[in-house]
Amino acid sequence: MASTYASPRPNPEPGNNYRAVAAWTALASIITVTLTVLIGAFYWVDAQVKAQAENAPSTSSGTTAAAHGHGTTTTTTTTTAGSAGSAVEIARAATDVAPPIARTVPTTVQYNLQTVEVEGALDPANGTTYKYWTFNGKVPGPMLRVMQGDTVVIHLSNADGSAFTHSIDLHAVSGTGGGSGASQTLKGANSTFSFKALNPGLYLYHCATAPVATHVANGMYGMILVEPPGGLPRVDREYYVMQGEMYTNAAFGTKGHVELSETKLLSEQPNYYVFDGRVGALTGAGALHASVGDRVRIYFGVGTFKSSAFHVIGTIFDTVYPDGGVGGPLERNVGLVNVPAGGTTMAEIVFRVPGTYVIVDHALQRVQEGASGQIIVDGPPDPSIFNGSAQMTPH
Numbered sequence: 001m002a003s004t005y006a007s008p009r010p011n012p013e014p015g016n017n018y019r020a021v022a023a024w025t026a027l028a029s030i031i032t033v034t035l036t037v038l039i040g041a042f043y044w045v046d047a048q049v050k051a052q053a054e055n056a057p058s059t060s061s062g063t064t065a066a067a068h069g070h071g072t073t074t075t076t077t078t079t080t081a082g083s084a085g086s087a088v089e090i091a092r093a094a095t096d097v098a099p100p101i102a103r104t105v106p107t108t109v110q111y112n113l114q115t116v117e118v119e120g121a122l123d124p125a126n127g128t129t130y131k132y133w134t135f136n137g138k139v140p141g142p143m144l145r146v147m148q149g150d151t152v153v154i155h156l157s158n159a160d161g162s163a164f165t166h167s168i169d170l171h172a173v174s175g176t177g178g179g180s181g182a183s184q185t186l187k188g189a190n191s192t193f194s195f196k197a198l199n200p201g202l203y204l205y206h207c208a209t210a211p212v213a214t215h216v217a218n219g220m221y222g223m224i225l226v227e228p229p230g231g232l233p234r235v236d237r238e239y240y241v242m243q244g245e246m247y248t249n250a251a252f253g254t255k256g257h258v259e260l261s262e263t264k265l266l267s268e269q270p271n272y273y274v275f276d277g278r279v280g281a282l283t284g285a286g287a288l289h290a291s292v293g294d295r296v297r298i299y300f301g302v303g304t305f306k307s308s309a310f311h312v313i314g315t316i317f318d319t320v321y322p323d324g325g326v327g328g329p330l331e332r333n334v335g336l337v338n339v340p341a342g343g344t345t346m347a348e349i350v351f352r353v354p355g356t357y358v359i360v361d362h363a364l365q366r367v368q369e370g371a372s373g374q375i376i377v378d379g380p381p382d383p384s385i386f387n388g389s390a391q392m393t394p395h
């Protein structure tokens with residue numbers, strides 16, 4: 001007997017219904033299989049197209065303000081958190097400076113910030129680690145840089161791995177809470193708000209989720225620079241440095257993981273003072289560099305709660321924007337700048353002779369608790385400006 005499955009033709013024999021049913025059943029099966037394959041192929045192709053589209057505008061590293069002039073500038077920052085279970089480099093390099101503003105027409109600038117809780121190396125030389133809370137995986141958070149009149153859109157996401165809600169309050173905002181009310185963001189969630197940057201200057205930003213002091217002490221601070229149209233006067237080198245103190249449950253130099261001490265925090269008794277998030281971030285491989293004759297501008301801020309007597313040993317700030325303000329009178333020729341809790345300054349130096357210049361908070365006990373950096377200046381010596389060599393007599 002011929003197989004009805006092999007020959008799904010119409011049944012020519014009247015009354016032989018079972019063969020007709022079998023034939024139509026076979027035909028329906030073939031059509032179903034064919035449609036399934038075609039639909040599956042469609043969804044596979046569709047998924048590939050969508051995946052390519054999502055990957056096309058890939059995020060760039062660092063703060064990369066791209067466009068000048070009209071239109072919308074998309075500025076993206078990425079997260080650089082390390083693998084779980086190991087302490088990562090927590091310091092944001094002092095060279096991680098956003099590009100200067102050259103345009104004169106306001107635009108819209110978009111920032112993607114992510115709050116990340118990460119185990120970081122607090123004092124690598126002593127093997128000390130700490131669970132930092134961060135903007136974008138580093139301390140300080142990324143330098144944001146916009147122009148007066150820009151509309152700034154902040155997209156804040158809180159990483160899936162976070163244990164806490166986070167937010168952002170930018171001191172450059174004219175509006176309730178500096179944006180903190182509009183940005184309280186649960187773990188794994190996102191929020192967006194915008195503001196117009198009305199006033200030029202260098203401003204702190206920080207997390208403002210209760211208890212705010214805890215979030216800030218754990219590393220949640222950075223700075224936003226609002227430049228006037230056309231930008232600030234150009235200099236040869238720019239650096240981004242923030243001071244913060246740490247309140248830990250073990251003494252400075254203790255090996256292993258240390259934790260926040262709420263008692264020390266609330267009694268204002270820190271046991272670490274750091275530049276850019278950790279001990280030694282601005283020395284050795286992290287040192288700042290310049291050449292004789294360079295004008296160097298340091299964007300400096302205090303993220304946490306102790307004022308800094310900001311000083312660079314062996315040189316003078318010849319130009320200072322007091323409290324980071326732009327538009328008022330400048331200070332000239334000062335030896336150190338007092339920067340209060342949550343305050344900023346822009347301080348410029350022209351180096352005249354080569355050498356290693358040490359960055360300190362002139363409350364010098366703090367040097368022994370971590371607050372020390374270096375600016376290494378190369379170039380020809382000039383004995384008419386400085387004539388001497390290091391003297392160290394053993395005894």
Ligand SMILES: [Cu+2]
Pocket residue numbers: 115133165166167207208209215220
């Ligand atoms: Cu927070």
